[in-house]
Amino acid sequence: MLKVMQSPGKYIQGPDALQHLAEHVKPLAHHAFVIADHFVFGLVEETITKSFQTGDIKFNEAIFQGECSQKEIDRLGDLFKESGAKIVVGIGGGKTLDAAKAVAFYAHVPIVIVPTIASTDAPTSALSVIYTDNGEFESYLFYPKNPDVVVMDTTIIANAPARLLVAGMGDALATYFEARACAEANKTTMAGGFSTLAAKSLATLCYETLLSEGYKAKLAAEGKVSTKALENIIEANTLLSGLGFESAGLAAAHAIHNGFTAIEECHDMYHGEKVAFGTLVQLVLENAPLDEIDEVLDFCTQVGLPITIAQLGFEDTSPNYHEKLKAAAELSCAEGETIHNMPFAVTAQDVYAAIITADKMGRDWLNV
Structure with a gap:
């Protein structure tokens, strides 16, 4: 290939x-x-x-x-x-x-x-x-x-609402981790071939830019002013993440987002907000090192991205809570979904378990 x-x-x-x-x-x-x-x-x-x-x-x-x-x-x-x-x-x-x-x-x-x-x-x-x-x-x-x-x-x-810029950071947050998973699995990308060094480097740069500039850019957006940090995050959210996801690959995070679109209570959340939580779920699926998970939890908290299911608008007191999460997990594993680009087989039960665990991690991080 x-x-x-x-x-x-x-x-x-x-x-x-x-x-x-x-x-x-x-x-x-x-x-x-x-x-x-x-x-x-x-x-x-x-x-x-x-x-x-x-x-x-x-x-x-x-x-x-x-x-x-x-x-x-x-x-x-x-x-x-x-x-x-x-x-x-x-x-x-x-x-x-x-x-x-x-x-x-x-x-x-x-x-x-x-x-x-x-x-x-x-x-x-x-x-x-x-x-x-x-x-x-x-x-x-x-x-x-x-x-x-x-x-x-x-x-x-x-001059757009700062929440939209932050949602873009959530979408971009997945880029590096999904690219890494695709490369490890030796799977083809959305571009129809294997990833180039350039695409993987852009995905890495995207993540590094989020960590270094994200909080500063959020503050600028809240003040409705353009700064160097904001310019850098706009480029990361759009160009670096765009080229990175397309030419380096999608994996679990976006598939889990797609699963959550079936939960009506989450419909008011932006795409990138759900992708951010999906990234945390992907890291649990991978059994990623705790320091890496902590880095993602810290970044999300700093800029205001959701790290719990409740922050996605879906409370555990809602009717059929676990059934809806299981349905979302099933949808994320549908035939042709990008979750199958992970370097190991993933089942709906695996995703459900990772969702529950990621949520508990987020709750512990927030002490709720």
């Missing part, structure tokens, strides 16, 4: 980067179809309108309705066909961007991704996570190439 690494055509990051959007769209097409939700359009419409007018680019707008489901992708795809546009521009959070990627893929046109938050590592990747209309994980949709351009406006991202 060959080694494979893939990445977006161009990655741009910096203050007020959105003002230059037309410069990155124009080499690809002169008629854009812009997808965003109502809130994001209120935030960026004036900026993108001015940029497109200056660049002499025609554009149509479409409102994303909140869930990256096949039904929503089909609806947006129909609007794209009616518009006559030649390129898709997705602006917003992870689900908006995933839907925009799918629309561009089915229409066979270029895609420009403009995250307004740094809450996941999805923007740079050649895949979308597809959910049911009710928000439960359904499948991954893989693409033959990564986005043509990714534009990160750090002025906008710095």
Whole structure:
């Protein structure tokens, strides 16, 4: 099997980067179809309108309705066909961007991704996570190439709720540990081959950056200001984690996240918040050294990521508590799930035991 690494055509990051959007769209097409939700359009419409007018680019707008489901992708795809546009521009959070990627893929046109938050590592990747209309994980949709351009406006991202940046750190937290597991198991990555030294190095750098810059970046985000630490964490959450997970591999942490999407009580939690707890569960599955687990517990506590099931919104007094956790464990071990990239066989019972143990570790850490 060959080694494979893939990445977006161009990655741009910096203050007020959105003002230059037309410069990155124009080499690809002169008629854009812009997808965003109502809130994001209120935030960026004036900026993108001015940029497109200056660049002499025609554009149509479409409102994303909140869930990256096949039904929503089909609806947006129909609007794209009616518009006559030649390129898709997705602006917003992870689900908006995933839907925009799918629309561009089915229409066979270029895609420009403009995250307004740094809450996941999805923007740079050649895949979308597809959910049911009710928000439960359904499948991954893989693409033959990564986005043509990714534009990160750090002025906008710095003004987003700090919890979103922290959630991005939770998503990025899994990158190194999942990459390590895939390499040890000699499993293929999301890119369709074995990991390169470059991808593994990016995954390691991602983790190191989180530990050194995460807390400082959180404080900057709470103050709605951009600092060097915040810039570094935006890059870690998006570029380092994005390239790291895709070209170095996913394993248990994301599969456990997918399992938890079946627990209704956790639906208000962000993707990265559930992935952070999934990372702790993966470390228990691996029987990782206690000092490594303590390092993860300390980081999560410092920046505000969940380390207990209760912090995910699911109390042990809830009806059918253990049955729902067992169901989540079963879902995380479904055929084709990334948990099977671990360097040992994993059963639903193993995952359930690790979930319970990880929760007890978190409770002990917090003295609750």
